[in-house]
Amino acid sequence: MIQTLRQLKTRTGWTAACLGLTFAAVGACAQGPVAAVSPAGPSVEMRIAQGPIRGVDEGAVLSFKNIPYAAPPVGDLRWRAPRPAPRWTEVRDAGAYGDDCIQARPMWDDTQTRLPVSEDCLSLNVWTPKDHAGGPAPVIVWIHGGGFVMGSGSQPIFDGARLAARGAVVVTFNYRLGRFGFFAHPALTAEAGDEPTGNYGLMDQVAALKWVHDNIAALGGDPTRVTVMGQSAGGGSVLQLMNIPQARGLFHRAVVQSGGGRDHWPALREAGGARSAESVGVAFATAQSLRDATTADLRSIPADKVKGRLDLLTPEKDTYSGPLVDGRFVVAQVMDAFARGAQADVPMIIGATDMELGVVPALFRGMLADRTLEDAGLSRESLMAIYGDRDRLNTYMPSELTFIEPARRLAALDAGKGRPVWLYSFGYVPEGKRRDTAGAGHATDVPFSFDTLDRMKGAFTEADQKIAAAMADYWVAFARDGRPDAAHQPAWPRYDARSDRALLIGADGVTTGPAPQAARLDALGRLRDSRASGAR
Structure with missing residues (x-):
């Protein structure tokens, strides 16, 4: 799918941002770029285990930024599990964001x-x-999302002040991206011994959760009521954290926004020389003129070479694998783990937008659909009986196959184990955008769930703000009570596959009703399951 977007960019001059398909972005063209606003206010000092910090009094909330949660992964610590965070004795300035993790930041986003x-x-x-x-x-x-190659916890859209004003402590963070965060090589595997390897970015996420567990009480938070929440790659991370043994007990609720769930991560190694995370790592080292590379050789590669040109439109598949199933940290594909009931027994909210990838101009939808089918190992013919005609398939199938069907299936699997789960469908388009946009594209729900429409360019109406207030109320109520009951908002029923009811967020406001396109999603699920069974 990413390669298709790259082709669209190359052949037509369209950018992913204007197609509304930026996995890290928040509907850049649909919503307008964010406005970078730095809060100003008097300073305030508090003490955490590492030492004293000085943040900013923003009125109803206090903010503290750029707090290290692990040692800098530089030099000999590159491509190692995160080490303990540093300590200090002098007051540390925590009034401004720190550096983002290395990434090829595209100007179009x-x-x-x-x-x-x-x-x-x-x-x-x-x-x-x-x-x-x-x-x-x-x-x-x-x-944060960004396809594991882009993004940061410092993006203005993720400002946590509005959620904090509702009574929650909000934490955002950076984790290693691209090859810095997801890289396997036989030399690194041997060095790790019995320890996990390859998924350094996910290890960072667990380290951040450990920091929260150990420190958040000093900043007013309850370490026994931690909700982990993410969108796109961040949502996929939440799904994996629910299955990572080292993350157990570090969070107590989960929110998954457009997190997929049927993605197939490569194995650390494969028999017979088949493509694996290690073979891709060897290919990268070889491209740097390093054959039979040692760990010292690998760590001597300049950061700019490690970064490469990786972004959402430049996947560099021959030399970058992304997250992997290493067998010690990530032990299974998400859908397989949920089918076995191996996921953490925590309440979960899960859902997607109604037109995740469907806002592509009609001229390019066939290309995107072809790539989606190739990634899933399916043929157009196998799907024509489900969608009826080519235009409908091209418009809806990429969104439903990649995000919407997996979310509903994971909800059903979770509920089937007796676990509390709530399903939603976000189809709200801001009033000023409805002439140009048929549905809610990927990530357009994020400024609503953070109640940060004021961080977006463009005029937003009272109706738009009402939706943002409702989503933020639901999310904070869920973090507080383990169920999304919010005062003055419609009741949101717990998901049950037999009734198949979801929260529907659309032009008519917030309602509850049958999950959209249930028959079509059932048919897609059967097709995907049949394909997966045949591949085993």
Whole structure:
């Protein structure tokens, strides 16, 4: 799918942002670029286990930025599991964001920050309510998207002040991206011994959750009520964290926004020389003129070479594998783990937008559909009986196959094990965008769930803001109580596959009803399951 977007860019001059398909972006063209706003206010000092910090009093909330949650992964610590965070004795300035993790930041995506990038990037940001009269507050830990190659916890759209003002402590953070975060090589595997290898970015996520567990009480948070929440690659990360043994007990609720679930991550190694994460790592080392590379050889590669040109339109598949199933940290594909009931027993909200990838101009939908089918190992013919005609297939299938069907299936699997889960479908388009946009594209729900429409360019109406208020209320209520009951909002029933009811967020407001396109999604699920069974 990413390669298709790259082809569209090359052949037509369209950018992914204007197609509404930026996996890290928040509907850049549909919503307009973010407005970078830095809060100003008096300083405030608090103490965490590492030492004293000085943040900003923003009125109803206090903010603390650029707090290291692990040692800088530089030099000999590149491509190692995160090490303990540093300590200090002098007051540390926590009034401004730190560096983003190294990435090839494309100019077409103006939802990204323009902060410096470096390998020394493992920091987090905290917004906490000023008033803690009711006791420790629930905690929301946000994992950003970006296809595991882009993004940061410092993007303006992820400002946590509005959620914190509702009574939650909000944490955003950076994790290693691209080859810095996801890289396997036989030399590194041998060095790791019995320890996990390859998924350094996911290891960072667990390290951030450990930091929250150990430190958040000092900032007003309740370490026994931690919600991990993410969108796109961040949502996929949440799904894997529910199955990573080292993450158990570090969070107590999960929110998955457009997280997929049927993605097939490569294995660390494969028999017979088949493509694997290690073989891709060897190919990268060879491209750097390093045959039979040692760990010292690998760590001597200049950061710019490690970065390469990786972004959402330049996947560099021959030399970059992305996240992998290493067998010790990531032990299974998400859908397989959920089917066995191996996921963490925590309440979950899961859903997707109604037109994730369907906002592509009609001229290019066939290319995107072909690539989606190739990735899934399916043929057009196998899907024509489901969609009826080519135009409908091209318009809806990429979104439904990649995001919408997996979300509903994972909800059903979770509910089938007796676990509390709530399903939603986000189809709201801001009133000023409806003449140009047929549905809610990928990531357009994020400024609503953070209640940060004011960080977007463009005029937003009272109706738009009402939707943002409702989503933020639901999310904070879920973090607080483990169920998304919010005052003055419609009741949201717990998901049950027999009734198949979801929260529907659309032009008519917030309602509940049958999950959209249920028959079509059932047929897609049967097709995907049949394909998966045949591949085993």
